[in-house]
Amino acid sequence: QRAGSIAESSGTMATPAIELVGFDEEVRSAVEYVFGSSIIVDGMRAANQICDATKTRTVTLEGDVYDPSGTISGGSKNNLGTTLVKLAQVRESTVQLDTQQKQLQDINAKLHSLNSKYADHERLTESLSLAEAELESVMKSLSQTSVGILLEKRDRMASELNSCETEFEKMEKEKADKWDLYQNLKSQEKELTQQRERRFAEIEKSLKEAKTEVANKSQMAREAETQAQTL
Known part of the structure; x- marks a missing residue:
C-alpha cells in the first residue's frame, strides 16, 4: 500500500512482481524465492523512492533494479530486471487481450441476437405477406358470391x-330553429298586445278627461250666458 501511495504521488504505478507471474500453487515457494517481494515501478525516480521507503527491491520497466542494500543494476545487464519487465509487458498484454476478447464476445452475442431478431422479422414478414394475399383472394371470391352481393347491398344500405340520419x-x-323563432315572435306579439292595450287605455283616459273638460266648459259658458241675459 505504501509503495502504491508513493507511486501515485509521483504520477506513476507500482505492482508486486509476483502478481505478474502465473504459476501453480505447488511451485509458489520457488516463485516467491526467485521474485521475492520485488515491485515493478514505472519510473526510475519512483523506483528509487519506493526502494528507500519500503526497503524492498524495485525494478523499472527499463529493467533497472534498485536493491535495498543501495546497489543499482542496469537493465541490459540484469537478467532478473529484464525478466520482470518482460513479465510486466506480458501481463499488460494479457489484460488487454482479455479485455478485447470480452468485448469480442459481447459483440458476437449482440450480433447473434440481432441475427435471430432479423430472422424472426423475415419470418413474420413472409407470414404477413402470405396472410394478406390469402385475405385478398378470399375477399375477391366472396365478392362474387351471393353472400358478397348481400354484403355489398348491406354496405350500400x-x-x-347514414345519409338519412x-x-x-x-x-x-x-x-x-323555427320553433325558437316562433317562440320569439309569440313573445313579441304578447308584448305588442300589452303595449297596445296600455296605449288604448291611455287614449280612453285622455278622451274621458277631454269630454269632462268640454262638459265643464260648456256648463260654464251657459252659466255666463244666463248671467249676461239677467243683466
Whole structure:
C-alpha cells in the first residue's frame, strides 16, 4: 500500500512482481524465492523512492533494479530486471487481450441476437405477406358470391342510412330553429298586445278627461250666458 501511495504521488504505478507471474500453487515457494517481494515501478525516480521507503527491491520497466542494500543494476545487464519487465509487458498484454476478447464476445452475442431478431422479422414478414394475399383472394371470391352481393347491398344500405340520419339531424335542427323563432315572435306579439292595450287605455283616459273638460266648459259658458241675459 505504501509503495502504491508513493507511486501515485509521483504520477506513476507500482505492482508486486509476483502478481505478474502465473504459476501453480505447488511451485509458489520457488516463485516467491526467485521474485521475492520485488515491485515493478514505472519510473526510475519512483523506483528509487519506493526502494528507500519500503526497503524492498524495485525494478523499472527499463529493467533497472534498485536493491535495498543501495546497489543499482542496469537493465541490459540484469537478467532478473529484464525478466520482470518482460513479465510486466506480458501481463499488460494479457489484460488487454482479455479485455478485447470480452468485448469480442459481447459483440458476437449482440450480433447473434440481432441475427435471430432479423430472422424472426423475415419470418413474420413472409407470414404477413402470405396472410394478406390469402385475405385478398378470399375477399375477391366472396365478392362474387351471393353472400358478397348481400354484403355489398348491406354496405350500400348502411351508407343510405347514414345519409338519412344526417338529413334527419339537419331537419331536426331546422325544426328547433323555427320553433325558437316562433317562440320569439309569440313573445313579441304578447308584448305588442300589452303595449297596445296600455296605449288604448291611455287614449280612453285622455278622451274621458277631454269630454269632462268640454262638459265643464260648456256648463260654464251657459252659466255666463244666463248671467249676461239677467243683466
